[in-house]
Each structure stands twice: as structure tokens, then as C-alpha cells.
């Protein structure tokens with residue numbers, strides 16, 4: 001067996017897992033404030049007391065796979081492998097597709113799990129930059145440059161993290177045509193689809209646009225259910241089988257309770273109610289966040305399309321790690337420094353908290369900013 005190459009720590013996840021449960025206010029989260037179990041069962045109008053807590057079906061129960069398949073044009077339960085969060089979905093996909101020495105192109109800035117894993121698995125990673133000046137879209141020339149005849153896989157997160165931006169039709173076209181030219185796979189991490197802020201249709205999946213697409217998704221963002229740890233992969237049945245074979249080595253099966261609750265959440269009668277709750281919170285949260293950003297006078301930002309995140313550039317004489325550390329220590333507020341996405345001078349601010357908590361958290365951030373701005377005046 002090939003040994004895994006040197007390993008890049010996943011800085012943002014470690015920062016969050018160390019501090020998110022000990023600070024007063026967590027603005028590092030990218031989804032909306034989670035549902036309680038009681039809220040979910042009430043929305044579904046059911047109870048779960050008679051559920052036997054055995055090992056579940058390893059690739060996800062039939063009910064859950066069918067409900068997931070409904071979200072993807074032309075998909076059936078045979079196209080679905082249920083995983084523990086999209087984190088496991090991305091892991092299995094990369095373990096299967098990122099061979100040592102292979103060329104992989106990653107659209108960045110992004111959730112650093114995918115490039116970090118591709119690197120650890122021995123692949124050579126090239127970046128396709130999302131450009132702030134292009135509204136966080138790639139320049140088509142960069143796509144052509146990064147994807148060569150040797151490219152095995154293109155990784156794209158859409159809607160984006162940390163940008164919250166949905167790719168334009170032209171950007172999708174550039175990525176799809178580059179993939180087709182190279183015969184490359186596309187791994188589309190679509191975990192923020194369904195968490196659009198405006199009243200628009202969920203972001204279109206890459207699934208169905210090109211034969212070699214693997215799409216991943218989960219209940220963590222659009223559904224406010226990250227604690228269920230339910231994610232999935234959609235792929236052609238032959239690949240789904242290969243992915244499932246890898247999953248036998250990782251977590252055996254999704255938790256039985258989570259599988260049952262996920263099947264409820266994605267039931268066609270329940271899902272729209274959960275998505276409406278998410279959208280209502282995103283709208284409200286963004287309204288508060290945008291007003292606050294304006295008042296500060298030191299931020300430049302683009303309105304996110306989806307997710308409870310804003311990637312803001314700031315004019316302050318402090319690097320992003322130090323800013324985040326001072327907010328944590330002095331104000332007990334957790335944000336994500338741009339450095340965790342290899343973008344210095346930015347911060348990722350979450351706005352998924354309930355309104356009163358969000359306002360209180362932002363007031364604390366203002367306190368620190370006022371001190372910093374006074375120093376520069």
C-alpha cells in the first residue's frame with residue numbers, strides 16, 4: 001500500500017473544534033443555528049421512540065437514499081451512498097479518485113479539506129483562483145491554464161465557502177468544458193445548495209451536466225442539522241459501488257438514529273418547511289450583518305448568495321490570525337481568519353446565530369475594532 005504523504009493540518013477545523021464550544025459567541029459557523037430534535041420531530045409531525053438502534057444499512061437506508069435521489073435529476077437510490085457528513089463523502093471520493101502523482105485542479109479559496117486531502121493522498125494540486133475583482137468567479141484563462149491533458153480531477157465547491165458565491169453560468173461552462181477536454185472527473189462539493197439567501201431555486205447541481213461528476217452534499221448547512229452527521233455522494237452506480245467499498249473501511253454505516261431522522265427531514269412534505277426556516281434565518285441574519293458591516297467603515301464585501309457566511313476584506317493594521325485571536329481572547333467571539341483560506345487581510349464572519357445573539361456578538365467585535373481604528377486614526 002502506498003503511504004500517505006506529509007499531512008497539512010486542517011487549520012480552520014482545528015481552530016473551530018478547539019474553541020467553538022467554549023467562546024460566548026461563535027461567528028465561525030457557516031450554517032444557520034441548528035434545529036432541536038423536538039423542532040424536527042414537530043415539523044415532521046412524528047415521534048421516533050420505537051426505532052431500533054442497531055447497525056444501519058451501510059450505504060444508507062432505502063428511504064433515505066430515495067429521498068436524497070429526488071434532489072438530483074435522473075438519480076435513483078443506486079446513485080447514492082450515504083456518509084457521515086459530506087466530510088466523509090469528500091474523503092471517500094478523494095481516496096477513490098486522487099491517485100498518488102495525479103494532477104488535481106482545485107477552485108480556491110475553498111473549504112480546505114479537499115485540497116488538504118488531495119495533497120495527503122499524493123496528488124499534485126493546482127489552484128484555479130476565484131477572483132475578488134470578478135465577483136469571486138474564476139477567470140476562464142486560469143481554468144484553461146490549470147486543467148491540462150493530465151488532470152484527473154477538478155474540485156469545486158458551489159456555492160462557495162468562504163465566499164458564499166454561486167458560480168455563474170460562464171464559470172460552470174469553463175469548468176465543464178475543461179473537464180471534458182481533459183477527460184477529468186469533477187468533484188462538486190454542493191453542501192451549501194439549498195441555503196440560498198434569496199427566494200430562488202436551489203443552486204443547480206453539477207450532477208447530470210457531464211458523465212464524470214461526483215456530487216457531495218449534506219444536511220449540515222441548508223437543513224440546520226449538522227449534528228446528525230449525514231452527508232452523501234451522488235455518482236454513477238459503478239462508481240457508487242467503489243465508493244461504498246471504501247466506506248466499509250471508514251465508518252461502516254451512518255448512525256441509525258441519524259439515518260431515520262435524515263429520512264424524515266428530506267421527506268417531500270417536511271423538507272420545504274426546514275428550508276423555509278433556514279432561508280428566513282439567513283435573510284434576517286444577513287440584514288443584521290450587512291448593516292453592521294456598513295457601520296464599521298473598514299470592510300469591503302460582496303453579498304453572499306448562499307450560506308451564513310460573508311468573506312470580508314478589512315482595512316486594519318493587523319493580520320487575520322492576530323485579529324481572530326484577539327477577538328477570541330479579549331471578546332470571547334470566534335471568527336475564521338482569512339489565513340485559514342490562504343487569504344490574508346480577510347475574515348469569514350458567520351451570521352447564522354439567532355438575531356439577539358448575533359447583535360451581541362457583533363457589538364463585541366465592534367469594541368475591538370474601535371480600539372484598532374483609534375490607533376490608526
Ligand SMILES: Cc1ncc(COP(=O)(O)O)c(C=O)c1O
Nearest residue numbers: 085086087111161191218220231
Ligand atoms: C464546503 C464544505 N464541505 C464540506 C463540509 C463538511 O460538512 P459536513 O461534514 O458537516 O457535511 C463543510 C463544513 O463546513 C463545508 O463548508
